[in-house]
Amino acid sequence: MNHVVIERNEDDVLLIRLAGRWVLGSGFPSAAALETELEREPRPSRITFDARQLDLWDSSILAFLARVSQAGREQGVALDTSTLPTGLQKLLGLAEAVPEPAGARKELRAPAFLERLGEGALSAVAALGEVLPFVGNMAGASVRLVRRNARYRASDLWLLIQQCGVQALPIVTLISFLVGVILAFVSAVQLQQFGAQIYVANLVGVAMTREMGALMTAILMAGRTGAAFAAELGTMKVTQELDALTTAGFPVFEFLVLPRVVALVLMMPLLCLYADFVGVLGGATIGVGMLDLSWTMYFQQTIDVVRLGDTVGGVFKSAVYGLLIALAGCWRGLQAGSSASAVGGAATSAVVTSLVAIIVACGLFAFLFYVLGL
Amino acid sequence: MIHELGTGTGARPCISVHDLTMAYGSYVLMRDMTFTIKQGDVFIIMGASGSGKSTLLRHLIGLNQPAHGNIYYQAENFTTADSGQRDRILRNVGVLFQGGALWSAMTLSENIGLLLQGYTDLTPAEIRQVASLKLALVGLKGFEDYYPSEISGGMQKRAGLARAMALDPSILFFDEPSAGLDPISARRLDQLILSLRDSLGMTVVVVSHDLASIFAIGTNSIYLDVPNRAITASGPPKELLAGTQDPTLRSFLTRGEKP
DSSP states (O other): OEEEEEEEOTTSEEEEEEEEOOOGGGOOOOSHHHHHHHHSSSOOSEEEEEEEEEOEEOHHHHHHHHHHHHHHHHHTOEEEOTTSOHHHHHHHHHHTTSOOOTTOSOOOOOOOHHHHHHHHHHHHHHHHHHHHHHHHHHHHHHHHHHTTOOOOOHHHHHHHHHHHTGGGHHHHHHHHHHHHHHHHHHHHHHHHTTTOTTHHHHHHHHHIIIIIHHHHHHHHHIIIIIHHHHHHHHHHHHTTHHHHHHHTTOOHIIIIIHHHHHHHHHHHHHHHHHHHHHHHHHHHHHHHHHHOOOHHHHHHHHHHHOOHHHHHHHHHHHHHHHHHHHHHHHHHHHTOOSSHHHHHHHHHHHHHHHHHHHHHHHHHHHHHHHHTTO | OOEETTOOOOOOEEEEEEEEEEEETTEEEEEEEEEEEETTOEEEEEEOTTSSHHHHHHHHTTSSOOSEEEEEETTEESSSOOHHHHHHHHTTEEEEOTTOOOOTTSOHHHHHHHHHHHHSOOOHHHHHHHHHHHHHHTTOTTOTTOOGGGSOHHHHHHHHHHHHTTTOOSEEEEESTTTTOOHHHHHHHHHHHHHHHHHHOOEEEEEOOOHHHHHHHOSEEEEEETTTTEEEEESOHHHHHHHOOOHHHHHHHTTTOOO
């Protein structure tokens, strides 16, 4: 165990006796007793040490001595370290060799509620201000794409198309099949009471093609691909790959953002069509398995009720969702900070931004289609 | 972890490597390496880029497993040790990675404090005090509450050193300590390494190809030779420079100057 004894001799010299084992694991004494002794009148002239009884030591004694030295400095009392072991003297010297730069220390305080509210509002406005140049850049890049002078690698585009198309099929299959099954099952229980089982096909068919196909794919792709875009671009920012692209004359918007947006906008409608079909298949499984309908009856009913306009509307919506997801993912990735946790934050906010955008767009579409009588 | 007064720097072996072969799959990087690092040494692992210096360091701290051979910490076989033993041995070891490898989601004080929190019973106030001390030792007094991304590369490196020293290890590993530092900071880091060794009796293992630093601080060294895939020279760097006949080592130690 460590021991500290503070003595004051007749010529007002403070003698600090250090003894025992000083090991980090067992803690170290506070300098409070010393501070009261330093403030007691008459003020001590200097501080000396007696370390003859000192056994083992590590940083813990150094931390204590650093406090002693600081307290001495604050009270204007000189420190005489010449009786300390040489190693300790050197380390103490090292710890005090570089003075603290003025103004370096951060002021830490919890901001008040109003302050946080205000900062939140300001950052929301600032984020809005960042969206506009982003959209503008994107529009410019799109124009160059149409004029065929955008700078990007075609192989990247094909790879991205593969990543957000074919490679998304398994999860889209799973989810849309389940959505079809759940829709059919929930409605079957109700419709059976009226002997109207066959209308399960109507419900599943219309719901999938008008809304659910596009919406479920969009939510899936926001979590799967939007987050991946944000994480990838965020990491590229951290490792200065974006800077390297910019200085090499490849605009980030054309080289990275554009292929991602194009790939997702092209693939989302296909995924949506596929999801519509698999969802209907899920509904049919319940219709055939639980409601004693035949496959032919179920599909005939579906074909009769689902209008081409519904399907096209759903597919169109999914393309817009794709655009929103790709933009949100790339935007959040590009504005990521420069640390590992910032990349995680970018991925999270990409998903949240995409979902909010999707829901808002979904509401707008519902209103628009109603007004247009579609 | 504890430094006994008056022990000085004895000649006890601290790390011994026997017949170590390093390989990635079937590609053998270096074979049959045998050397001993003594307590209190500043031991330099030198060699050209791609010679496997950093890989050797990764083997020494257990991040890579040897294809063949053993590594001993004092009398304990580190290669065959189970994870509990390994953890115990590694508590005595601090590593400064090339880029500092600070945890970016934590402030400098938290980076150091995490280790103290995990392996000592110190109170939060004491942890903060020790963390401040460690930062002061590397000349970063006042930067406790900064995040790694808010300070310069050289400062990150020094903060990495403060973290490596958090638990007062008896062995410190440095992977390219001077990489990315200006000459003056590199020299200051060298002096810091020396004074830490002198006052705490640490053993220091440095992976480096910075000649100025090698000659300034090295008390012993090995040279990893790429064409032979083996250690072709060992000894204090200055003696190697004076005595070697090997043309590749000579050219390495003289920056390729013709004799």
